[in-house]
Amino acid sequence: MDLRLRSRKAGDVTVVEVGGEVELHSASQLRDELSRAGESEHPCVVVDLSRVSFIDSTGLGVLVGAFKRVRERGHLALVCPQRSVRRILEITGLGQVFPLFNRVEDALASFPLKDDANINVLSSGTDTSSGADASTQSEGGERNEQ
Amino acid sequence: MNNSSSNMAQNVSDSSVPDSAMPDATAGTDARRIDIVIPSNAEFIRVVRLALLGVASRMNFSFDDVEDIKLALSEACNNAVLHSQTNENARVMVSLVPYSNRLEIFISDEGRVPPPGLPRPRHPLGEADSGEGWQHLPEGGLGLFLMQSLMDEVQHRTAADANTTVRLVKYLPGQRPVHLENDGTAPASPMA
Numbered sequence: 001m002d003l004r005l006r007s008r009k010a011g012d013v014t015v016v017e018v019g020g021e022v023e024l025h026s027a028s029q030l031r032d033e034l035s036r037a038g039e040s041e042h043p044c045v046v047v048d049l050s051r052v053s054f055i056d057s058t059g060l061g062v063l064v065g066a067f068k069r070v071r072e073r074g075h076l077a078l079v080c081p082q083r084s085v086r087r088i089l090e091i092t093g094l095g096q097v098f099p100l101f102n103r104v105e106d107a108l109a110s111f112p113l114k115d116d117a118n119i120n121v122l123s124s125g126t127d128t129s130s131g132a133d134a135s136t137q138s139e140g141g142e143r144n145e146q
Numbered sequence: 147m148n149n150s151s152s153n154m155a156q157n158v159s160d161s162s163v164p165d166s167a168m169p170d171a172t173a174g175t176d177a178r179r180i181d182i183v184i185p186s187n188a189e190f191i192r193v194v195r196l197a198l199l200g201v202a203s204r205m206n207f208s209f210d211d212v213e214d215i216k217l218a219l220s221e222a223c224n225n226a227v228l229h230s231q232t233n234e235n236a237r238v239m240v241s242l243v244p245y246s247n248r249l250e251i252f253i254s255d256e257g258r259v260p261p262p263g264l265p266r267p268r269h270p271l272g273e274a275d276s277g278e279g280w281q282h283l284p285e286g287g288l289g290l291f292l293m294q295s296l297m298d299e300v301q302h303r304t305a306a307d308a309n310t311t312v313r314l315v316k317y318l319p320g321q322r323p324v325h326l327e328n329d330g331t332a333p334a335s336p337m338a
Contacts (some may be wrong), residue, residue: 024224025188054195056220057288084213091295092288 001053002026005033013044013108019051022059030059034066043074046107049085060092067098075099077107163303163313168252179243186236186255191223194240201242202249206318214296215316219251221289222312226255229310233257247321248298251314298322 003026004019014037022030037045047063049055063078070076077099080086089095101107182197184190195216202212223238230236236256243250293300299315317323 021192023188023191023220024227025191054216054220056217056224057292058224060288084210087210087213088217088292092291 003029004051005029007033007037010046010108013046013111015046015048015104017048017051021053022055022062024056024058027058027062031062031065034062038066038070038074038076041073043070044111045070045074045076046104047076047078048104049078049080050082052080052082052085055085055088060088060094063098064094075111077101077110079104079107163301163311167313168311179241182240182242184238184240186227186230186233186238188224188227191220191227194223195220197240198242201244205244205249207249207316208319211316211319215249215251215314218293218296218314219253221293222251222253222314224289225312226253226257226310229257230255248315248317252311253314254309254311257308257310
């Protein structure tokens, strides 16, 4: 199955959704996508591997590279509920390095909130009576914090 | 890294795949051998994985075993492709040989440059940074480690013309010979 990539914003966090096979042939695409996701001054990145059917050492190397670069200035977490992927992470010892979660929501909740983001939410005049979710860590696309 | 010696394959890295174990040695006597030939291009390695699934799923391997073999085979194919980069018309030959107690896999490439010692590929993602803790994490070179961790036997040989053959062996549950723990050899008996 070809590699599928989609990045979206959940507040200040970039969620990179990965599907299909992450292998020698396709790993460079993931590398480029993660490089873009980690471009901000203080990047917060969640790599969602829930729909990954296969990953090899090339793919693992891309994740390690992204982790090392993002870690210097921000945070990166992996979402991988599949036992097959978790096994390989454990065998290589990488399971002890990456923050691992079963769901994107849990990964998002693990990131520290930014003080300025909270101020933006309070001053935006969001109408909570309409049921709009003003949380900076909610899923579902971009939120207008202005 | 998890480097439990009890789980690592008997990697006879400096000794070649024995002549008697090479797939050509058993040609004509191995009716169940499946050969796959692909261009030396990473996009075709998935074809090999699909063929492997077709063979391994008919044996009494567990789900985890099949996943392990699939990954180890992919890693060997990755090495073969990377090793053959200087040869435009190179192919990768894979032989799957199911026996009553194990599956043997041979991966051969048509590389023209002898690998330095073990078949460690020139990783396209570059080298790991030096430093402390997570900064020491390797970004490349995990392929050979995975092969050794996931398979029961890993052997390789490089011919004078720089063609390399890797032999991977996975025993069915409960079939791994006790003496393999000592001398790393396995009986060469064809599937009945």
